[in-house]
Amino acid sequence: MKPVFLYDTTLRDGTQGEGFQLSMLDKLRIAERLDRFGIDYIEGGWPGSNPKDIEFFREASKLDLKHAKLAAFGSTRRADLAVEEDPQVRLLLEASTPVVTIFGKSWELHVTEVLRTTVEENQAMIRDTVRYLKENDREVVYDAEHFFDGYKDSPEHALATLEAAAEGGADVLVLCDTNGGTLPEEVLEICTKVKERIPGTPFGIHTHNDCELGVANAVAAVRAGGIQVQGTVNGYGERTGNCNLTSVIPILQLKMGLEVIPALEGLQALSYFVDDVSNNPHFARAPFVGRTAFAHKGGMHVNAVQKLARSYEHIEPQRVGNSQQILVSELSGQSNILIKAEELGLKLEKGSDEAKSVLTRVKEMENAGYSFEAAGGSLELLIRRELGSYEKPFDLKEFHTSYRLYRDGHQPVCEATVKLYVGDVGEYTVAEGHGVVNALDKALRKALLPFYPEIEEVSLTDYKVRIIDGHDNTAAKTRVLVVSSDGEHSWGTVGVSENIIEASWIAIVDSIDLFLQRRGVLATKSADTPSAARA
Ligand SMILES: CC(=O)SCCNC(=O)CCNC(=O)[C@H](O)C(C)(C)COP(=O)(O)OP(=O)(O)OC[C@H]1O[C@@H](n2cnc3c(N)ncnc32)[C@H](O)[C@@H]1OP(=O)(O)O
Numbered sequence: 027m028k029p030v031f032l033y034d035t036t037l038r039d040g041t042q043g044e045g046f047q048l049s050m051l052d053k054l055r056i057a058e059r060l061d062r063f064g065i066d067y068i069e070g071g072w073p074g075s076n077p078k079d080i081e082f083f084r085e086a087s088k089l090d091l092k093h094a095k096l097a098a099f100g101s102t103r104r105a106d107l108a109v110e111e112d113p114q115v116r117l118l119l120e121a122s123t124p125v126v127t128i129f130g131k132s133w134e135l136h137v138t139e140v141l142r143t144t145v146e147e148n149q150a151m152i153r154d155t156v157r158y159l160k161e162n163d164r165e166v167v168y169d170a171e172h173f174f175d176g177y178k179d180s181p182e183h184a185l186a187t188l189e190a191a192a193e194g195g196a197d198v199l200v201l202c203d204t205n206g207g208t209l210p211e212e213v214l215e216i217c218t219k220v221k222e223r224i225p226g227t228p229f230g231i232h233t234h235n236d237c238e239l240g241v242a243n244a245v246a247a248v249r250a251g252g253i254q255v256q257g258t259v260n261g262y263g264e265r266t267g268n269c270n271l272t273s274v275i276p277i278l279q280l281k282m283g284l285e286v287i288p289a290l291e292g293l294q295a296l297s298y299f300v301d302d303v304s305n306n307p308h309f310a311r312a313p314f315v316g317r318t319a320f321a322h323k324g325g326m327h328v329n330a331v332q333k334l335a336r337s338y339e340h341i342e343p344q345r346v347g348n349s350q351q352i353l354v355s356e357l358s359g360q361s362n363i364l365i366k367a368e369e370l371g372l373k374l375e376k377g378s379d380e381a382k383s384v385l386t387r388v389k390e391m392e393n394a395g396y397s398f399e400a401a402g403g404s405l406e407l408l409i410r411r412e413l414g415s416y417e418k419p420f421d422l423k424e425f426h427t428s429y430r431l432y433r434d435g436h437q438p439v440c441e442a443t444v445k446l447y448v449g450d451v452g453e454y455t456v457a458e459g460h461g462v463v464n465a466l467d468k469a470l471r472k473a474l475l476p477f478y479p480e481i482e483e484v485s486l487t488d489y490k491v492r493i494i495d496g497h498d499n500t501a502a503k504t505r506v507l508v509v510s511s512d513g514e515h516s517w518g519t520v521g522v523s524e525n526i527i528e529a530s531w532i533a534i535v536d537s538i539d540l541f542l543q544r545r546g547v548l549a550t551k552s553a554d555t556p557s558a559a560r561a
């Protein structure tokens with residue numbers, strides 16, 4: 027038997043988080059993915075809540091799940107209503123899942139002030155509902171809502187509610203830190219007490235992240251003997267979210283030696299998948315699966331990881347499907363530059379004049395507002411220039427942009443002109459665009475296309491602007507980061523200026539320039555300029 031079962035509630039508790047909505051089809055896709063990844067239980071939703079969840083369970087019954095069991099979620103019967111007559115409980119059975127999870131009240135405050143019923147009736151609601159579901163052949167997970175708050179208020183009351191669930195035949199008692207305010211040492215102590223008092227029924231844990239302790243509290247419960255961990259992918263959930271499965275799973279497996287997932291290297295892909303399906307941005311600093319979880323920037327750290335990765339990495343990134351990254355910035359040493367050069371297939375020697383010069387230039391340019399972290403393309407050009415493997419594709423003479431707004435209702439016009447030379451052939455082009463930067467980009471391409479038709483393949487896929495504060499009485503500057511693609515590779519380039527148009531121009535020119543350097547078309551073109559044909 028598995029030491030700890032993983033129970034995913036992304037499709038139910040995850041959707042209680044702001045900005046996390048899923049269509050029925052989204053839920054089906056995520057359920058299939060969770061199953062493939064090796065999750066043991068998938069809580070699909072609350073059929074008593076909305077038609078989408080009812081439909082989900084209808085459709086989910088057709089899925090060919092290889093491993094996971096589907097769970098329908100709901101509450102205990104309502105006060106003073108026979109369980110067989112409670113429509114919400116009936117919908118739980120109609121969901122036809124092998125597992126049903128119900129939550130009940132553990133905190134006396136909630137019994138008297140929210141349910142507005144008696145302690146005895148609350149226990150009966152729990153016992154009756156669990157028993158009824160067991161009689162209908164369901165595996166029953168009992169979620170003890172507010173268990174830790176309830177226990178701290180009255181241990182006897184909270185334990186009596188668990189005993190009611192155990193008497194009803196619950197398969198597992200899941201202790202919930204619903205408000206997320208409990209500390210790990212309290213979880214450890216209270217879970218230990220529960221185990222002593224109710225040894226015949228295993229317990230699990232469901233935590234929230236209000237004190238950033240969702241994962242730590244789940245780990246504490248496992249240390250106390252918990253056999254089920256509930257959580258959501260990427261920690262989505264109400265308020266600050268739930269216990270993050272993308273953190274707790276590798277902790278259980280890699281730190282505590284508990285085999286919970288057969289192919290852990292699928293973890294990062296699962297994380298990205300759920301972000302993509304829910305249309306949420308990836309959280310770069312997420313432990314284990316974040317884009318920067320194994321990104322090294324400080325020069326000394328880069329030097330060390332190059333010699334021995336584990337000097338600054340707590341696990342091998344590949345074990346969770348992630349990878350090491352080296353960043354170049356003003357905090358770099360030669361090691362950062364050398365690794366980047368090697369990645370680019372360019373040869374730089376440690377201690378060489380070229381390596382020192384690239385490093386100095388990076389530091390000077392970052393001081394002037396550049397940032398190379400996301401601008402590998404501009405860094406590559408810098409290295410190529412230092413190594414002498416750079417050939418200038420054209421000489422700019424001037425550019426000009428204008429924005430014309432008409433008072434007669436005519437659409438505004440954004441226009442740019444570019445005058446440049448390729449070898450000794452001059453080009454003077456004009457173009458209109460959606461904005462002045464777009465017009466400038468078009469005019470530049472128009473001027474270069476006769477010489478370098480390959481640039482048709484390049485498109486700008488992202489354009490980001492950031493204002494950098496001025497200092498020592500200097501004006502504020504604009505940093506423009508452009509991401510380009512040729513359909514196969516993408517690269518980032520950066521420009522900085524007090525003028526946004528000039529900053530954009532620098533970034534765009536670097537982008538095209540790098541593409542041409544990489545294609546190696548410059549040497550042939552300089553000997554083969556179409557001057558005669560174009561004269
Ligand atoms: C800790 C958790 O995450 S629990 C899950 C919370 N998730 C959700 O609430 C999302 C889904 N919820 C819903 O769609 C709706 O709230 C529904 C359909 C369940 C209920 O809607 P309504 O019937 O209109 O009731 P409403 O939401 O206003 O109030 C909840 C009712 O459930 C009762 N209730 C709360 N907990 C329980 C429980 N464990 N057992 C039985 N009844 C309960 C409350 O007392 C209240 O009834 P009352 O106003 O008569 O006292």
Ligand SMILES: CC(=O)C(=O)O
Pocket residue numbers: 039129169170171172202203204205232234
């Ligand atoms: C059951 C549940 O989601 C909670 O108590 O947080």
